Amino acid sequence: MIKNMKWLLLVSLTFMACNNDDSNDTPAEVPVVPGSAVFTKYIALGDSFAAGYSDGALFAKGQSNSYANILSQQFAAAGGGAFTTPLMLDNTGGFSSGGVQVAKFPTRLIFNPATSAPVNIPGVSGTAITAHLTGTFSNMGIPGAKSFHLIAPGYGNLAGVFATPATANPYFARFSSSPTTSVLADAVAQAPTFFSLFIGGNDVLGYATNGGVPTSQDPVLGDDITPTATFNFAYNTLVTTLTANGAKGVVANLPYITTLPHFTTVPYNPLTAKSIGKDNETVGLATIKLLNAQLYGPLKQALTAFGAGDRINLLSETSTSPVLIKDETLPNLSAQLAAAFTPTLGAQTAAFYGAIFGQARQAKATDLLLLTTRAAIGTAPTALDSGVGIAPPYPLNAFGVSFPLQDKHVLIPSEIAEIKVATDAYNVIIAAAAEAKGLAFVDTRSVLTQLSSGGIRFGNFTMTSSYAVGGAFSLDGIHPSPRGYGLIANIFIDAINAKYGSTLRYVDLALYPIQYGATIK
Numbered sequence: 001m002i003k004n005m006k007w008l009l010l011v012s013l014t015f016m017a018c019n020n021d022d023s024n025d026t027p028a029e030v031p032v033v034p035g036s037a038v039f040t041k042y043i044a045l046g047d048s049f050a051a052g053y054s055d056g057a058l059f060a061k062g063q064s065n066s067y068a069n070i071l072s073q074q075f076a077a078a079g080g081g082a083f084t085t086p087l088m089l090d091n092t093g094g095f096s097s098g099g100v101q102v103a104k105f106p107t108r109l110i111f112n113p114a115t116s117a118p119v120n121i122p123g124v125s126g127t128a129i130t131a132h133l134t135g136t137f138s139n140m141g142i143p144g145a146k147s148f149h150l151i152a153p154g155y156g157n158l159a160g161v162f163a164t165p166a167t168a169n170p171y172f173a174r175f176s177s178s179p180t181t182s183v184l185a186d187a188v189a190q191a192p193t194f195f196s197l198f199i200g201g202n203d204v205l206g207y208a209t210n211g212g213v214p215t216s217q218d219p220v221l222g223d224d225i226t227p228t229a230t231f232n233f234a235y236n237t238l239v240t241t242l243t244a245n246g247a248k249g250v251v252a253n254l255p256y257i258t259t260l261p262h263f264t265t266v267p268y269n270p271l272t273a274k275s276i277g278k279d280n281e282t283v284g285l286a287t288i289k290l291l292n293a294q295l296y297g298p299l300k301q302a303l304t305a306f307g308a309g310d311r312i313n314l315l316s317e318t319s320t321s322p323v324l325i326k327d328e329t330l331p332n333l334s335a336q337l338a339a340a341f342t343p344t345l346g347a348q349t350a351a352f353y354g355a356i357f358g359q360a361r362q363a364k365a366t367d368l369l370l371l372t373t374r375a376a377i378g379t380a381p382t383a384l385d386s387g388v389g390i391a392p393p394y395p396l397n398a399f400g401v402s403f404p405l406q407d408k409h410v411l412i413p414s415e416i417a418e419i420k421v422a423t424d425a426y427n428v429i430i431a432a433a434a435e436a437k438g439l440a441f442v443d444t445r446s447v448l449t450q451l452s453s454g455g456i457r458f459g460n461f462t463m464t465s466s467y468a469v470g471g472a473f474s475l476d477g478i479h480p481s482p483r484g485y486g487l488i489a490n491i492f493i494d495a496i497n498a499k500y501g502s503t504l505r506y507v508d509l510a511l512y513p514i515q516y517g518a519t520i521k
Helices: 002-018 060-064 067-076 147-151 183-188 202-209 228-243 281-305 334-345 347-357 371-375 413-437 444-451 482-500
Strands: 042-046 109-112 117-120 139-141 194-198 248-252 324-326 360-362 440-442 456-458 461-463
Touching: 042 067, 042 183, 067 139, 067 194, 067 482, 139 183, 147 183, 147 228, 183 228, 194 228, 202 413, 228 248, 228 413, 248 413, 248 482, 281 334, 334 347, 413 440, 440 482, 444 456, 444 482, 461 482
Parallel strands: 042 139, 042 194, 194 248, 248 440
Antiparallel strands: 109 117, 324 360, 456 461
16 A cells, blocks of 8 residues: 555656656557546535635635546546536625625635735625525535534534534535535435545644634534544545445545645744834834843843743844744743742732743744734734733733734644644544545645645646745645646546546646636636
8 A cells, every 4th residue: 555655646746747748759648538437426525625715715716626626527538427516606705694795704815915915805705605505516525624524414504504603514504405414415315426535634724723722623613623533433434325335436635734834834933123123124123122121131031040041032133033922831930920020010010921921932943823823923912812811011012022922823832743643543544444445545645745845846837835926725825726726636636547547637737827816707
């Protein structure tokens, strides 16, 4: 099996390098045949990746460029039948209600060159959150779905979408056959002859994008890591049920979050005189001198006395400095700091400083700042997000600079390790299920790792995981770009051809853009 994995990856990467070769020595194309696979009725199950989610939203063009839709087009040449998708009504993205955009489901992101940052496009989605589609749909990718959601009855119940807490998913509620059905039940009812299953990313992703802050395992809002036993039961239920009537299929393992630009774009040490001064280096340098004298210096001195001097160093006046973060795994030195600062600050203010900096430290290269944290650095904490119940006054009014970024802003090593352990466990389950049921297996973990460590070359292009410019990921830093979805389709095709003796053809990645523009035709 390991040799096969390496061979599949080699075939994939060899294709990428030669895809656009215009040499006249290219041999005649091999006729497209299905091999032992039957593509007559293809059903795609999964989450936002299967759905074609991109740039922080689901919209019609993104759906048409999903890897599942691309696969269906390649299957057509090998006997594949019609492939239907529950299309959103436009390319605005998200949902509306009563003519107003639903805040939880905003419009898609576009790149703003003036700020070098993404912004939501203006407008209101024409897709009402209460609308329901009739008929059956081949693409059953459900944004936000975890493994166990695909087998959960009622996950498409519109009433559950508006319950508190929510018990259903609005994307599935749009096209579920009944309020009590499950994604799996609606898939099996269509008697698929071939299926793709790419699920499990959300089983760790919610925890990761929430900065490792645990919430709950409720069907929609829960952000905890799915227990391995729960994933094992759900995944094997899916595979066993889908193959019960002889259907063949392809399954994919899961990448590490450290290959996604959402977790790798913002450096741990972004602070400079220019950034602290909000583009005014003179102001920034003066601020650094003041902070070192009135905050960092006294903190460093006190922490050193308690054997924790390595938590804080002075801000650099000439190069980059790390942001301040809260690390809940550190011994809490609040009481000690309060006692040390009481003679100079008074008991009440000293206790406040102790509460803020008792578990504070400067970030290290082993920490991961979320993409969304970039916008928070330097902003003033509020009573709701400060962690101390009030909006802290000057000089403690700048996240990451004079006030620690909170747990939700950063993944610390212990949280990263939790996510990796869970991902590894899920991948063992996925590989074992593929082996037991004789399914094609896609090693997306290896391919996405290569994207983040040098890139993948095809023709005159190189795709990497670099944010906005690498070509593989959309502006949310998690979901693929159009070209990224084309890459996923091609590595699925590699696995299908190898397993079933098919001769499906790759898609030309150069035909897919790396980002969507403000206007989509």
